[in-house]
Amino acid sequence: MRRALLLVMVAGCARWGRKYGDDAREFQGGAFMHYELTSATKVDAYDSPRDLVLAGAKLHGFVGLSSTVAYHAGIDLAMGSTLRGAGLAYDVAGYPVGAAVRFGRTSFLALGAGIGAMGAMGTLDDALTIPVEATLEVGGSWRLLARVRTSWVEAAPGRHDGAPSVPFADELDGMLALRFGHHYEDYGYPSGNGYFVGVTYRELLGDHWVGGAIGYSIDLGTPR
Amino acid sequence: MGKTAGNPGRFCLSCVSVRMVRFAIVLALLGGCIIARQSLEMPTNDETTVALLTGTLGHPMDDIARHPWFAVRKKGETDWRIYEVGGGGTEHDPFRDHGSYGHPILHKVWRGAEAERAAECLAKYGDDVRDQIERDYVLYPGPNSNTYGDAMLRKCHLHASLPATSIGKDWRGLIGAGVTSEGTGLQLETPVVGLKVGLKEGVEVHIIGLSFGIDLWPPAIILPLGPGRIGFADR
Numbered sequence: 001m002r003r004a005l006l007l008v009m010v011a012g013c014a015r016w017g018r019k020y021g022d023d024a025r026e027f028q029g030g031a032f033m034h035y036e037l038t039s040a041t042k043v044d045a046y047d048s049p050r051d052l053v054l055a056g057a058k059l060h061g062f063v064g065l066s067s068t069v070a071y072h073a074g075i076d077l078a079m080g081s082t083l084r085g086a087g088l089a090y091d092v093a094g095y096p097v098g099a100a101v102r103f104g105r106t107s108f109l110a111l112g113a114g115i116g117a118m119g120a121m122g123t124l125d126d127a128l129t130i131p132v133e134a135t136l137e138v139g140g141s142w143r144l145l146a147r148v149r150t151s152w153v154e155a156a157p158g159r160h161d162g163a164p165s166v167p168f169a170d171e172l173d174g175m176l177a178l179r180f181g182h183h184y185e186d187y188g189y190p191s192g193n194g195y196f197v198g199v200t201y202r203e204l205l206g207d208h209w210v211g212g213a214i215g216y217s218i219d220l221g222t223p224r
Numbered sequence: 225m226g227k228t229a230g231n232p233g234r235f236c237l238s239c240v241s242v243r244m245v246r247f248a249i250v251l252a253l254l255g256g257c258i259i260a261r262q263s264l265e266m267p268t269n270d271e272t273t274v275a276l277l278t279g280t281l282g283h284p285m286d287d288i289a290r291h292p293w294f295a296v297r298k299k300g301e302t303d304w305r306i307y308e309v310g311g312g313g314t315e316h317d318p319f320r321d322h323g324s325y326g327h328p329i330l331h332k333v334w335r336g337a338e339a340e341r342a343a344e345c346l347a348k349y350g351d352d353v354r355d356q357i358e359r360d361y362v363l364y365p366g367p368n369s370n371t372y373g374d375a376m377l378r379k380c381h382l383h384a385s386l387p388a389t390s391i392g393k394d395w396r397g398l399i400g401a402g403v404t405s406e407g408t409g410l411q412l413e414t415p416v417v418g419l420k421v422g423l424k425e426g427v428e429v430h431i432i433g434l435s436f437g438i439d440l441w442p443p444a445i446i447l448p449l450g451p452g453r454i455g456f457a458d459r
Contacts, residue, residue, distance in 0.1 A: 035288075035434075035449065057434060077432060184283040193284040216449055218284045 029063035029070060030102065030221025032137060034145075036078070038175065039211035040202045049123040052202070052209065054080035054091055060135070062100040062110065067224045072098035072110045087120035093131050105183075105190040106219045107138045116151070124205075127156035129171070137219060140183030140192055145217060148174035163203035173202040175213050191220035260442075261457045262330040264319045272299045274334040274342040276373070276384055277318065279325025287450055290389045291325050292373035293318065294350070296343045307350040307376065309357055309369035329451055331458060332384040345380035353379065365415050365433040366395025377405035385425065387452030388435035394418050395433070 040052045056078025064070030078091045093116025100110035112133050119126035133149040150169035153159045163172040181194010195216050202209035267273050278290040293308035295318040303314040311323065322328060334342050357372045370392035377384055385406050386393040396402075396413040404411050409422015418430035420437070426446070428437035434448040444455025 033288075055436070057432065079431065182283070186283050191284040193287060216287065218288065220284055 027063055027065060028067045028102075028222045028224070029061065030100075030106065030108065030219070031059070031061040032108075032217065032219040033060075034058040034215050034217045036175075036213060036215035038078075038200050038213040038215075040173075040200050040209035041211055043208045043210055045207050049082035049085040049087065049120060051083040051085070052080065052089060052120070052124075052204075052211075053083060054078040054089060056080075056091070060095070060110065060112070062098075062102070062108070064100075067222070068102055070100045070102065072100035072112055074098070074110075074112055076116070082120045082123040085120065085123035087123035089120035089124065091118040092116055093118075093129065093133075095131070095133065102221065102224060104138070105140065105224060106192060106221050108136075110135045118151075119156070125156035125158050127159055128154040130154070132169075139179075140190075141181055141194065143179040143181065143192065143194070143196075143217070143219070145177040145179055145196055145198065146175065148172070159205060162205045162207075164206065164208075165203055171202075171204050173200070173204070175200045177213055177215075179217050181217070188223050189220065190223060191218070193218045257454055258329075258444075258451050258457045259455065262333075264328060264330055266317060266319050267333060267335065269297060269300055269302065271336045272339040272343055273297050274339045274346070274382075275304075275319065276331045276333075276377070276382070276386075277322070277328050278331065278373075278387060278390060279322055279328045282324055282326075286326060288389060288448065289391055290329075290387055290452070291369050292386055292390055293322060293325075294346055294373075294376065295319070296339075296346055298343065305347075307346050307354070309354055309361070309372045312351075312354075329387070329457075331386070332382070334382065342380055342382055345382075346376065349379055350376060364391065366392035368392040368395070371395045374405050378403070381407070383407040385458055387458070388428075388437075388446045388448050389450065389452040391433050391448070394420070394430050394435070 035057050037055045042050045058076045060074030062070035062072040074095045076093045080089045082089055093114055095112030095114035098112030100108050102108045116129040116131050118129050129151040131149050131151040133147060135147040138144045150166050151171040153170040160170050162170050166172050175198055177196040177198020179194045179196035181192055183192040198213045200211045200213050275295045278292045280286040281289045281291060293306055295304040295306055297304045303316055304318050305314055306312055306318055353375055354372055357367045360367050370386055370390035373386050374393040383406050394413050399414050401412040404420055404422050404425050406422060406425050409420060409425040411420035416432060420428040424441050426438045426440035428435050428446055435446055437446040439446055442456035444453040446453050
């Protein structure tokens, strides 16, 4: 009996290995990258810090055995200033945990969670953050770029409960933009690039912040 | 910023929007704009010529990444000898047509005795440096073809700079410092951040291989997009 069970297990493992070994050779994946310049200005108060301008890059990728669901990870790096507050600002985050759902040729919805740091010298307390971000990109040459991120803040008690709309988190920020660019199908692989312009929204320190975003975006993926 | 006149406490959303749109339009108009770009006409072959060119990678990287090559033609010859990573050999018109690389930009031309010395140096060290970089090649952040371009400029004392979109040009390993390829400045580099400061180079900050800054001569804003600068062509 034990010998028969062992035989079944070995046969099962061999079959599983053959199946996923073949799949691994035909993995599916994609990536997107943004260069961004974003601004945000406090709407409902006039105290410092009042402006936040950040320039940076986002690089995210997803890989999986399915053409629809994939593991997603990424990194965001941005530096800037609180302008007249003159604080050197930074907003960095890594997202090692995540999942993406791909649809269309290069459209996707991606969720990611990780760890980050955000602050500005002298004007915004340095904080360790635990961000959870949802990113949606839809379309080809004309492409809708949207993202929303909630963050839990550590090491900066003054920034706790700073997002009135999301009582379960400390901060909230998002962007909605439209890309005007190109879609390519070189060698059967879909990709695209172009400049985008959009708006940003942030809830930080209990205040509402709005602003604009301009940048350049690239997307590419395996054929679906 | 974004305040209504005469009412300092009120926020003016339309002012912010108008300012951002205006900024976006200016950037869009200037994006990819280089004033006084060098002509891609091949120089005559009455003296030895060495040229440094870059071209764009294929889609969708064409606006963010460029690849360099040196073209060398001895006096009286018609074909050009190419020095680059991932290629080589001879070509008839590497100024306009260089494989899959598009939209070539001519960055600098050396002629006469200066070109003779440059050609000799490229012939002596070009293949060895290329082989070493091809062995250690990493597409991003380097060492890659742009690392080769910058390394050869410094090795052969050819005073020129690669554009900001030549990502990998400032790769020096985990940490490195030295004189810039232009020869009038200093740079300190790590894979995460780096800084280049010089009389001609201006100030260039490198963040994860992306270059931002201000070029003093010829004046331009340095950006990691398109031709790598908004302003006057580098030469």
